[in-house]
Amino acid sequence: MTLNISPGDLRRMKQARRAAALTGAGVSAESGVPTFRGKDGLWRSFRAEDLATPEAFARDPKLVWEWYDWRRSLIAPLAPNPGHYALAQMEKIFPRFTLITQNVDGLHRAAGSTAPVEMHGNIWLTRCVREGSICENRQAPLPEIPPRCPGCGALLRPHIVWFGESLDPDVLEQAFTAAREAELFFVIGTAAAVQPAASLVGIAKEHGAMVVEVNVEETPVTHLADVSLRGPSGKILPELVNLLQSA
Numbered sequence: 166m167t168l169n170i171s172p173g174d175l176r177r178m179k180q181a182r183r184a185a186a187l188t189g190a191g192v193s194a195e196s197g198v199p200t201f202r203g204k205d206g207l208w209r210s211f212r213a214e215d216l217a218t219p220e221a222f223a224r225d226p227k228l229v230w231e232w233y234d235w236r237r238s239l240i241a242p243l244a245p246n247p248g249h250y251a252l253a254q255m256e257k258i259f260p261r262f263t264l265i266t267q268n269v270d271g272l273h274r275a276a277g278s279t280a281p282v283e284m285h286g287n288i289w290l291t292r293c294v295r296e297g298s299i300c301e302n303r304q305a306p307l308p309e310i311p312p313r314c315p316g317c318g319a320l321l322r323p324h325i326v327w328f329g330e331s332l333d334p335d336v337l338e339q340a341f342t343a344a345r346e347a348e349l350f351f352v353i354g355t356a357a358a359v360q361p362a363a364s365l366v367g368i369a370k371e372h373g374a375m376v377v378e379v380n381v382e383e384t385p386v387t388h389l390a391d392v393s394l395r396g397p398s399g400k401i402l403p404e405l406v407n408l409l410q411s412a
Contacts, residue, residue, distance in 0.1 A: 181349035184259040189355020230311040237305040249276035251402035263343035290324035350374040356384040
């Protein structure tokens with residue numbers, strides 16, 4: 166695949182000292198991560214919107230955890246794709262690089278990204294409903310459903326931002342700061358249609374960033390992009406990294 170990037174645009178990318186990337190479901194889909202929303206997201210006649218809520222967990226934590234255990238079991242054997250690895254490599258290319266993701270599958274970390282800003286949480290982390298302590302639990306399937314905190318015995322919940330919940334203010338601030346300070350902002354595998362992630366591209370653009378979109382099709386933010394690269398991120402990003410590293 167030959168990328169359609171002008172010499173001037175490539176030069177501007179290489180000159181950037183502060184870069185950021187926003188990734189979405191399209192990146193994970195290339196590793197085989199299913200979509201758990203929409204018409205294909207039904208599980209035992211439940212929609213994701215019926216289960217990923219504080220109310221559903223309060224009503225039936227076992228049911229909610231059975232769904233998450235099923236999801237974790239589907240994701241567990243999957244591996245990062247070349248797009249994930251290319252994004253991890255960008256940490257070595259730019260003096261400052263912030264990876265912001267809407268995905269919860271943990272594949273960016275598995276590919277070597279050291280500190281991804283996980284806006285919606287991480288499916289491999291649990292949080293104690295009493296103490297608020299967060300710990301990693303990669304067992305799939307889980308030996309006990311619902312799982313309980315080893316410290317106090319209270320219920321554990323998935324460390325995921327559910328429908329009706331606010332995002333962690335610290336995580337939000339990291340994302341918005343990266344967007345405001347970026348000289349180069351990638352938007353990859355996402356339509357960036359869901360708030361607050363939807364605001365990040367516009368904020369980056371307003372603060373003077375060069376916006377590079379990587380997607381298989383046009384999106385609502387395509388009009389903001391200085392460069393639009395059409396195709397799978399797993400093919401485009403490795404080639405883009407090669408170009409950025411070239412003399």
